[in-house]
Amino acid sequence: MTRVTFALPPQPYEAVIEYGLLERAGVQLREVLGNGPGAAVFVVTAPPVRRWGKKLMASLSGAGFRPKLLEMPDGERHKKLATIEQLAEKLARLGAERNAVIVALGGGVVGDVAGLLASLYMRSVDLVQIPTTVLAQVDASIGGKTGVNLRAGKNLLGTFYQPRAVLIDPAVLSTLPDREFRAGLYEGLKCGVIGRPELFSRLEKVEVRTLRRDPAALEWLIAESVRLKAEVVSADERESGLRRVLNFGHTIGHALEAESGYRRFLHGEAVAWGMIAAASIARSVGTCDGATAQRIIDAVKNFGTLPGVKARSRDVVRLLRADKKTRDGVVHFVLPREIGKVEMVNDVPESVIIAAVDELRRSLK
Numbered sequence: 001m002t003r004v005t006f007a008l009p010p011q012p013y014e015a016v017i018e019y020g021l022l023e024r025a026g027v028q029l030r031e032v033l034g035n036g037p038g039a040a041v042f043v044v045t046a047p048p049v050r051r052w053g054k055k056l057m058a059s060l061s062g063a064g065f066r067p068k069l070l071e072m073p074d075g076e077r078h079k080k081l082a083t084i085e086q087l088a089e090k091l092a093r094l095g096a097e098r099n100a101v102i103v104a105l106g107g108g109v110v111g112d113v114a115g116l117l118a119s120l121y122m123r124s125v126d127l128v129q130i131p132t133t134v135l136a137q138v139d140a141s142i143g144g145k146t147g148v149n150l151r152a153g154k155n156l157l158g159t160f161y162q163p164r165a166v167l168i169d170p171a172v173l174s175t176l177p178d179r180e181f182r183a184g185l186y187e188g189l190k191c192g193v194i195g196r197p198e199l200f201s202r203l204e205k206v207e208v209r210t211l212r213r214d215p216a217a218l219e220w221l222i223a224e225s226v227r228l229k230a231e232v233v234s235a236d237e238r239e240s241g242l243r244r245v246l247n248f249g250h251t252i253g254h255a256l257e258a259e260s261g262y263r264r265f266l267h268g269e270a271v272a273w274g275m276i277a278a279a280s281i282a283r284s285v286g287t288c289d290g291a292t293a294q295r296i297i298d299a300v301k302n303f304g305t306l307p308g309v310k311a312r313s314r315d316v317v318r319l320l321r322a323d324k325k326t327r328d329g330v331v332h333f334v335l336p337r338e339i340g341k342v343e344m345v346n347d348v349p350e351s352v353i354i355a356a357v358d359e360l361r362r363s364l365k
């Protein structure tokens with residue numbers, strides 16, 4: 001078992017990472033929430049994780065809770081305010097009051113929706129995250145960002161709202177489709193480049209299919225990614241500066257997602273391309289040497305083939321300038337210096353960006 005502390009207001013909390021943890025979720029929650037009769041537990045989840053929902057409900061009942069289950073429809077297109085309203089109406093009908101605890105069981109979509117719901121319902125009730133995708137386990141469930149999409153853009157409506165605990169059980173990943181599994185792993189690789197050289201070294205050699213069947217390796221890599229995020233987020237909860245290193249690979253990644261109407265790539269796959277582009281930009285502007293850039297590119301490609309890039313460079317550049325993280329038209333890049341160290345650069349020449357995107361389009365994998 002690994003415990004990682006998030007030193008954040010209003011109170012510090014832990015992410016607990018352990019294979020098989022879901023079966024003991026009830027006991028874990030008793031530890032976090034105390035033994036009083038108080039808490040009324042409401043599990044928010046989606047149909048693809050029903051099997052894990054049953055296990056969770058059994059574990060919660062076994063620990064003396066009387067949990068209720070609320071399903072939301074699956075998928076990014078339901079990550080919208082209407083879903084929050086529907087869930088809130090259900091909570092009210094089920095008699096949820098200020099002592100309610102919302103448990104998010106699912107991928108990043110369920111986590112973001114349930115998180116926002118918890119921060120709004122009766123002006124906020126407790127939240128516990130139980131992420132079930134690699135992406136949510138290494139990234140989305142930790143750090144306290146919640147949100148839904150607007151037609152005008154992704155994640156435009158949201159709050160910072162920290163959970164009381166995050167329970168991470170790599171065993172639930174056994175039912176995750178291969179493509180989703182791999183896409184989440186790129187965020188782990190990202191953590192390696194940002195600040196975990198050993199994580200990077202292991203991932204650059206890993207065989208994804210073997211990893212899926214290796215509980216110890218999975219637990220370790222998730223724990224390392226969570227530790228990295230905990231360090232960064234604890235130093236900068238609200239993304240004023242330091243937290244932006246977590247956007248490594250995301251500058252170009254977000255633009256590729258947007259350019260393709262969020263249909264061509266899973267988020268992690270777009271970030272994978274973004275990391276390749278960032279490595280080649282870093283080599284061009286000289287923040288790192290050619291060998292380091294190539295190691296990053298090879299590590300990304302080692303996970304397997306990605307949907308190809310079709311975007312035209314000038315469309316990507318236009319989208320970069322429109323990104324919500326872009327201030328005053330200045331595009332910020334997080335570029336590697338070496339494996340485990342990155343820096344922010346905001347004066348990358350447009351010609352270098354264009355060359356990097358052209359290279360992606362020419363890349364066969």
Ligand SMILES: NC(=O)c1ccc[n+]([C@@H]2O[C@H](COP(=O)([O-])OP(=O)(O)OC[C@H]3O[C@@H](n4cnc5c(N)ncnc54)[C@H](O)[C@@H]3O)[C@@H](O)[C@H]2O)c1
Pocket residue numbers: 046048049074075076079106107108109110112132133134135136139140141142143144145146147155172173174175176177180267
């Ligand atoms: N809050 C944050 O800091 C943060 C960070 C990164 C991403 N996000 C958000 O996370 C979302 C993406 O998350 P995601 O990649 O987990 O996508 P997702 O939640 O859509 O999950 C992907 C698919 O896998 C299914 N699924 C989940 N767990 C499963 C399991 N164990 N077995 C089988 N199927 C399973 C889901 O139901 C869904 O169909 C995006 O909306 C993104 O904006 C948030």
Ligand SMILES: [Zn+2]
Pocket residue numbers: 139187250267271
């Ligand atoms: Zn991401």
